[in-house]
Amino acid sequence: MIGTAHTLRHLAAGELDVAYHDLGSSDAPPVVLLHGFPYDVHSFIDVAPELVDAGFRVIVPYLRGHGPTRFLRDDTPRSGQQAALGADLLALLDALKLQTPILAGYDWGGRAACVVAALHPDRVGGLVSVNGYLINDIASAHVPITPEREAGFWYFWYFSTERGRKGLEQNRQEIARVIWRRNSPEWVFTDDDLARAARAFENPDYVDVVIHAYRQRLGLAPGAVANSADESRLASLPAISAPTITLDGTADGNFPATDGSHDAARFTGWREHRHVPHAGHHLPAEAPQAFVDAIVDVATHLDTTSRRHV
Template sequence: MGQDVEFPGLGEGIRSRFVDDVNGLRVHILESGYRGSRRPLVLLLHGFPELAYSWRKVLAPLADAGFHVVAPDQRGYGRTTGSDVSDLMSFRTDNLARDALGLVRALGYDRAHLVGHDFGSVVAGWTTLADPRVVGSLTMMSAPFAGVGLAKSSADLNDALRALSPPRRHYQHYFAGTSSGADLIGAPQGIADFLRAYFHMKSADWPGNADARELPGATAHDLALLPRYYVMDAGVTMPETVAPHLPSPRERADCAWLTDEELGFYAREFGRTQFQGPLNWYRALTLPRADAPTDPRIEVPTQFIAGQCDWGIWQTPGGLRTMAEVVCTRFGGSLLIPDAGHWVQQEQPLAVLAQLSRFLDET
């Protein structure tokens, strides 16, 4: 298809379709580079609260560089169907990895380059460990992968955060709770304004991200240095947390990386599907540890890309170092892109594309 009004901002040469029988799912994908001779597969895995659509700015250019590029709506998201939100076990990270491996096979490939953003970075790491024969290279974005089977926030940590003055709580603890789904879908400001404020507050446009830096340690007091969208005030919902930071009409009009039309697509999709499926990814972290691969090391060519104004790089103290020095034995380096926050492939797609193209050409 060409430009599709249903997917605003989607470039020429990108199509939307479904792939059946993927680990029990009917997976919706956006893809480019599907015409002509067979090309190497690049699989793009989104995070929260994102969609296949979050890769809209890099799909066609990566295809122009010689790849078959596929971005799925992952389990519980968007137009992918077949998941049951009451089956929490199916949202464990090991099963999300099986989804990715199943999609590679369903597309007719036995090998793919993986690119994961945010929680998708964790899924990409798990997928590589689950079957490294399938993965030609691994790019993790915005969220370092420091190993398998570890939730980022424990009960003990949240007890320590609640003991602070004022009391705080980790956002993953909130997202894993029983009320967060209703909080997000019932945001007093409406879904569109909630998402606009959330995206804005985690981007380079929000002044509080300009000094993103490594934390001095991993205590509750250290983690409390993170912005409120990571370590929230206890008893305050995420819509309430981000509401005061809704950008002005002028700021929204000037936001070239996420237009109101593009934001409207996110709002419609999450308004239709609601948030419980995506939040189940966090709830599943509270289950007994998933079966870890026998070898915890990643031995394929690996790189890390993030925005320089992204606190997410540092939210797990020591995570970036552990990924580079322990987990990934063929780590090629980290690139922190200026003038980008957490949504790096949307905020600075040209810089991301340049790095991805170089890396993929070398692997």
């Protein structure tokens, strides 16, 4: 079970010693579940057992800067940019010898999944992504959006200041509380839910990774040299060819649900877009069955397509 010590494993992968949960049979079809910010692996506490019961191997890593995941070297830049998240995920797939798993995530985790699916299509069997195509267009970072949405992204601007860095250092859990409420206005979470996730924010690299993620995303900080080639490729907003289901929660406080047409051209393979009633940005926790169903349906599509080509 996610959150219990006996299922937590560690593996050197790329720049990290990755802490991850590995559930289900080792020879079952693999699914990698990827959490966002400011959340942790408990986003999937209800999703993971359902997937194991459905016959999947389920791998749930802590992202860089979160939980027990650590950098292997002190001199590695604590980058939070999208190319770094994608490189971490690819390194984990390599270390676990996973050839074409289904990747499923939201927020930062969905972005990592989209990056790998776009840059390494041969390594992804299928994709489930909350809020669609999540690769950042850094070149348009200074293009304004509606004032209502800008207000929801208050922490982007807060983190661009030294006051925001100090605030995140001092108030990790309470900043998460404010973001959770804005992201998911219909989700009723408890103080215990928040405290459980906030333990992952005690990671010594959490503040550096988060601050860099938002400053680089706004064009206010350079990316890490090691990720420059991938970031250059991502600047073209490459298409994703893997079979994909995208999900929008109809109660997402920051990303209003759409019909999926705005990013349809970014998906060149089979793609289905779904609305999830009453779910907010933290969709796997708020509507776990809808998230499970999307993964199962991607797997079914893959199986059906495979049998057609036999």
